[in-house]
Amino acid sequence: MKIVIVGGVAGGASAAARARRLSEEAEIVVIERGAHPSFANCGLPYYVGGEIESRDKLLVAPIQLLRERLKLDVRVRSEVTKIDPQAKAVTVKELESGKEYTESYDSLIIATGASPFRPPLPGIDNERIVSLRDLNDADRMRDLAINGATQAVIVGAGFIGIEVAENLIRRGIKTTIVELANQILPPWDQEMILPLQRHLIAEGIDLRLGASAAKFESDQDKINVTMNDSSVIPADFVVLCIGVRPDSKLAAEAGIECGPRGGIRVTSQMETNIPDIYAVGDVVETKCSITGDPIQIPLAGPANRQGRIAADRIFQRDSQYRGTQGTAVVGMFGQTAAMTGMSEKVLRAKGISYEKIYLHPTDHAGYFPGAKQMLMKLLFSPDDGKILGAQAAGTSGVDKRMDVIAMAIQAGMTVYDLEEAELCYAPQYGHAKDPVNMAGFIASGVLRGDQPIIHASTLADESSAGLFILDVRTTGEYAKGHIPGAVNIPIEELRDRIQEVPADKSIATYCQVGQRGYLATRLLLQHGMNARNISGGYRLWSILEDPS
Numbered sequence: 001m002k003i004v005i006v007g008g009v010a011g012g013a014s015a016a017a018r019a020r021r022l023s024e025e026a027e028i029v030v031i032e033r034g035a036h037p038s039f040a041n042c043g044l045p046y047y048v049g050g051e052i053e054s055r056d057k058l059l060v061a062p063i064q065l066l067r068e069r070l071k072l073d074v075r076v077r078s079e080v081t082k083i084d085p086q087a088k089a090v091t092v093k094e095l096e097s098g099k100e101y102t103e104s105y106d107s108l109i110i111a112t113g114a115s116p117f118r119p120p121l122p123g124i125d126n127e128r129i130v131s132l133r134d135l136n137d138a139d140r141m142r143d144l145a146i147n148g149a150t151q152a153v154i155v156g157a158g159f160i161g162i163e164v165a166e167n168l169i170r171r172g173i174k175t176t177i178v179e180l181a182n183q184i185l186p187p188w189d190q191e192m193i194l195p196l197q198r199h200l201i202a203e204g205i206d207l208r209l210g211a212s213a214a215k216f217e218s219d220q221d222k223i224n225v226t227m228n229d230s231s232v233i234p235a236d237f238v239v240l241c242i243g244v245r246p247d248s249k250l251a252a253e254a255g256i257e258c259g260p261r262g263g264i265r266v267t268s269q270m271e272t273n274i275p276d277i278y279a280v281g282d283v284v285e286t287k288c289s290i291t292g293d294p295i296q297i298p299l300a301g302p303a304n305r306q307g308r309i310a311a312d313r314i315f316q317r318d319s320q321y322r323g324t325q326g327t328a329v330v331g332m333f334g335q336t337a338a339m340t341g342m343s344e345k346v347l348r349a350k351g352i353s354y355e356k357i358y359l360h361p362t363d364h365a366g367y368f369p370g371a372k373q374m375l376m377k378l379l380f381s382p383d384d385g386k387i388l389g390a391q392a393a394g395t396s397g398v399d400k401r402m403d404v405i406a407m408a409i410q411a412g413m414t415v416y417d418l419e420e421a422e423l424c425y426a427p428q429y430g431h432a433k434d435p436v437n438m439a440g441f442i443a444s445g446v447l448r449g450d451q452p453i454i455h456a457s458t459l460a461d462e463s464s465a466g467l468f469i470l471d472v473r474t475t476g477e478y479a480k481g482h483i484p485g486a487v488n489i490p491i492e493e494l495r496d497r498i499q500e501v502p503a504d505k506s507i508a509t510y511c512q513v514g515q516r517g518y519l520a521t522r523l524l525l526q527h528g529m530n531a532r533n534i535s536g537g538y539r540l541w542s543i544l545e546d547p548s
Contacts, residue, residue: 001107002029006080010041010304013038013307015111018307024071030066036486048145051170056058063076084461107276112251114245114282129238153233174204176235181481184196187343208227215236222234223237244282259294289322325357335394336394336395339390340406354382357443360536362397364427416444421437442518446517456540468487472510472520473516514535
């Protein structure tokens with residue numbers, strides 16, 4: 001058995017290591033265009049910023065280790081230029097010498113990854129415009145950052161753009177982020193990351209949303225970025241972080257089927273439409289684990305799993321890729337945003353029926369020092385309570401909760417199951433009723449009719465129809481700020497003053513984060529009134545009202 005793997009990093013290197021563990025006799029050839037077959041590309045921004053000091057720390061599996069420990073035939077600075085499925089061979093070019101040769105295979109795994117997108121703008125080939133795909137890119141960006149640079153422009157506010165921005169600020173470089181969307185981190189729902197946007201600005205980032213670069217022009221040892229509104233931002237260098245495209249040209253030329261966005265189409269066992277050819281990692285189009293629709297989300301975890309599955313299939317093991325769920329996390333200046341499953345914007349675009357709830361729990365028991373608040377959002381089916389997605393933002397404990405809900409989604413669980421989840425508890429780690437439990441309680445209460453809710457985003461429309469808004473916080477809280485038109489009756493006084501609440505109107509109750517509003521809703525419902533609690537309370541309403 002001879003296996004040829006085109007590309008390393010997460011998918012290719014995982015496939016090679018798994019194949020060796022399954023067979024000592026197999027001949028395994030890894031052909032990598034770059035100088036390093038296995039490196040931590042997710043760590044590149046932190047090497048640029050100096051948090052990871054040693055470049056060697058990014059080498060997950062150095063060449064010598066792969067050759068000696070796993071007996072792999074690793075060929076770096078070599079590029080596969082052609083695949084011949086009929087001959088079961090590939091053409092390889094040695095990039096240093098220019099020499100070409102043919103390599104046969106019994107099974108071929110394509111792990112060519114994805115390339116940073118470079119739009120066809122004037123001046124895009126300027127040497128001071130860099131991307132961040134491999135160690136060479138990181139070296140180039142780091143050299144620019146530490147050798148007198150004072151200003152940088154980042155085009156794109158996705159994962160990489162945000163992480164690079166944080167690390168350039170750490171280097172003392174004035175940084176501007178330009179993002180075409182009206183929010184950072186476009187996969188998230190906008191309201192969930194609005195507090196993080198403000199945090200970026202507070203940390204010194206010049207954030208330009210709803211904006212785009214129109215052209216780039218050299219100015220001695222600098223580069224000027226002309227924006228779509230004709231304004232000009234001077235910089236020492238520009239970082240392009242506007243997404244990636246599957247590097248599938250090689251596969252397409254060989255007749256391997258690709259989707260409309262360029263991703264190689266594969267089965268659940270990572271097989272392409274051509275026998276004995278597999279594909280893994282960022283180059284492939286997989287399916288959404290929730291809807292089954294085609295999807296492309298470049299993440300390291302799925303790439304590693306796909307590499308293992310391809311190797312398993314080659315050796316007749318019955319491994320199946322379940323689909324991509326989109327579980328992700330990003331950190332910035334001590335803040336964290338995480339998500340799993342489907343966002344509200346995607347559910348709406350696909351026409352999938354859903355309900356949502358918000359909550360503002362702390363990461364651990366409030367009476368224990370250091371408790372930090374987070375914002376959580378849970379999306380679920382209004383029919384059976386099946387969990388469709390979740391998002392959270394805050395400081396500590398965010399990733400922990402999203403990991404739990406990610407597993408719940410993978411298991412096909414419902415919000416009712418979240419009520420019963422038994423999770424670790426000690427006051428310094430969590431709550432006796434963990435935020436995951438609380439999300440389940442709230443969502444289940446909505447489905448059972450125990451706590452009808454109304455969303456802050458729809459208040460304006462319903463208020464025009466005569467909605468009565470009831471603020472049940474203290475008079476002091478009300479005086480500091482309240483929803484326009486709201487009447488203040490503190491929850492402690494509500495029973496005695498219930499005659500002040502109009503029984504013939506629809507009522508929206510709220511407090512700061514939701515708990516007192518829920519109590520008020522229960523009280524009013526039991527008096528025969530049409531009451532609903534504003535999910536997320538005044539805090540979420542404030543976020544939505546001031547998106548700046």
